[in-house]
Amino acid sequence: MKSLINFIKDHGLKVTPQRVAMIKTIKANGHINIDDLYKNIKDEFPAISLATLYKNIIQFIEKGLIREIAIPNHKTQYELKYSEHAHFICKKCNLVRDLKFGDEVELKLNISIENIENISINIYGDCCKNI
């Protein structure tokens, strides 16, 4: 709990109950889209506004707390930035499963690219055998 507060503070942002709740919820879910984040936080803060979520999401991304996972035809998901991994994304049920780098998935770059900020690996498939 203390660490969440520092996580926000250390990135140069003011600590508000709403921001703590956002980070807590994102952390608890691993990855989450705006709507689910909104629903989750509304339990704790019935008056919270979607606009606040969007504004903070933008802040979090700019300050490097979270990262976006862009998924075609689905809501963008967000996750804390401290763990690097790939994603398996089911096109049918929209499930997102994390795949560990170096362990489950390895990426080899044979060219030199300067200034890499982020690597996104999404594997799209179908995990719903019985639909």
Added chain:
Amino acid sequence: MKSLINFIKDHGLKVTPQRVAMIKTIKANGHINIDDLYKNIKDEFPAISLATLYKNIIQFIEKGLIREIAIPNHKTQYELKYSEHAHFICKKCNLVRDLKFGDEVELKLNISIENIENISINIYGDCCKNI
């Protein structure tokens, strides 16, 4: 030219001048977003509607002619599906550069995943040294 027509026909879609122009433009550009596609095609078809583009894009994706490249904070880009490669995406200028699989980039999967439909590897960075 004949091959473009067959490319559309073979995927079970009717061949219209608009669709030919779309595939031709996407092919010529490698990857392109809706707006640029619209601008390009408007030269040839001044009366073409954005709605037509969107409807056909959806058809093309469903039938497997093209693939979406979802980029956070930028317009989704589209590319023909027959060539597999990763992307380097500049966060500043929005440039998208193709990186060949097996050659420039290698991906190793150490787990077995059934039913993989598509793999998306996007490397975000900064190619604009002097901005």
Added chain:
DNA sequence: CTGACTGCAAACGTTTTGCACGGTA
């Protein structure tokens, strides 16, 4: 105390939809 954050409502841009017409097979 001051600037940053919040919540509301309105605005905005993108994507989708309904419908009448036109073109492909």
Added chain:
DNA sequence: TACCGTGCAAAACGTTTGCAGTCAG
């Protein structure tokens, strides 16, 4: 000819913005 595709306009949707009030530092 039958059905699919097109273009227009309107609707729907997700996201952003402006503003007045509030809170963290």
